Amino acid sequence: MKILYSVQATGNGHISRAMELLPYLNEYGDVDIFLSGANSSLDLNFPIKYRSKGLSLFYTCKGKLDYTKTAFALSPLRLRKEVKDLPVEKYDLVLNDFECITAMACAAKKIPSINFGHQASFYSANTPRPKEKSKMGEWILKNYARAPFYIGLHFQRYDNFILPPVIKKEITRAQPAAKDFFAVYLPSYCEHIMEKYFHPLSPVRFHIFSWQTKNVKRSGNITFMPVEKALFNDALINCSGIITGGGFETPAEALKLEKKLMVIPISGQYGQQCNAAALEQMGINKLDKLDDDFTGHFNDWVQTKPVKINYDHSTEDIIANVMKLSIAHINKNNSYDLLTDPLLYSLH
Known part of the structure; x- marks a missing residue:
């Protein structure tokens, strides 16, 4: 199986997760990596097949997103070319960790993809939001990397398509x-x-x-x-x-x-x-x-006590669930439900 794994590099979290997942993902096929964005301080330490500046985020020195600098870094012509050139049609499975070029390329070429990662969990209305919701924020979360199918990761299991965190x-x-x-x-x-x-x-x-x-x-x-x-x-x-x-x-x-x-x-x-x-x-x-x-x-x-939560699952179990779901979706076997899989009970 040929797998394209697209990773957003607007922060170190996506890179850290990819480094942990890739050894297990490689057991299921030949994996090519598309890395998009320029905000990560970590090296992925795996061969990168495709590279893009993508959408990079910039910050002020005082804890805020710098909208002006972020907007000026956008290049619509470059993005359009990269969408056209990314060969998503060559792959049996496209796993997309919140990366917009991959999502647009798959949509344009009618190639099914799986949105897999933390941001995918926000497609559930049960996933917590702040008291004051942002209409723009909600739109971005749900439209930035659209896909036919979603597998989310979050602190707790807020919905049946959400798995626990990947822990190094x-x-x-x-x-x-x-x-x-x-x-x-x-x-x-x-x-x-x-x-x-x-x-x-x-x-x-x-x-x-x-x-x-x-x-x-x-x-x-x-x-x-x-x-x-x-x-x-x-x-x-x-x-x-x-x-x-x-x-x-x-x-x-x-x-x-x-x-x-x-x-x-x-x-x-x-x-x-x-x-x-x-x-x-x-x-x-x-x-x-x-x-x-x-x-x-x-x-x-410093006077408070730590919160205790049970994360005893393994990354291998998470990838096994992801691949089972992904293959079922690609084969249009919609009878498979993450909620009923016995393997999932070890992930609670």
Whole structure:
């Protein structure tokens, strides 16, 4: 079987998930990778067949999406050419992790595809949303990478087509500790802004992962670290708690490790607002932004206990379900239902 796996690189979460899934996906056929976007700090570490700038997201230094810079980076003519040139018709199965060029190419060439990933879970009305819904945000989530069929991933099983998170093996096999530092990953904030709010918390120590840092460096009670897989995994496993954005993979891994977790979703990024709403329902602390009240919020948060959730499933089980569903869909065998599959019960 020839498989095209399209991965959105507007953040490190999609790349991290792909790195974990690909060894298992390769067992089902010959896999070619299409990587789209330019926001990831991680290397995929697998051969990439097709590459595109796609739609890249840009941020201000203060935790917000930079709409102007994001819009100016768009190139409609380039996108049109890439849609035409992407040979989706050569593949038996197209798995698409929220990538718009693949979705448009499949629609134009009438090739069936599977939207597989976290964003696919938002096609369920049961998936948590913030109190104030965004009409534009909802439209983007449901139209950016449309497909005939969806398999979602989320913190909990809100619907029968939603599976639990993909957790890296380095995390599932880890023996977590609680050393005297907190891990921080807030990619939409610049270092000088984070210094303003984390320096006053001295002598509490922070390991802050920053896209601006190429080598480890110290700044008072802060150690700035480059966004590298091994360094980040080690910090996540050994920290006393983690402060991060409203993404999906990092909060899921923090939950798996039973770490204290605080989320600060990126302003203007509706998917992160939705994730934060889901985490709030689970008892996780959420802030709207870093501001002058952060010291008080932090001091209250460190007194809380971690939320416990059971993530005992394996990535191999997730891929087995995905492939079973995908092949059934491609063969138009709609009798297969994820809800009734005995394998799914190990994924609850």
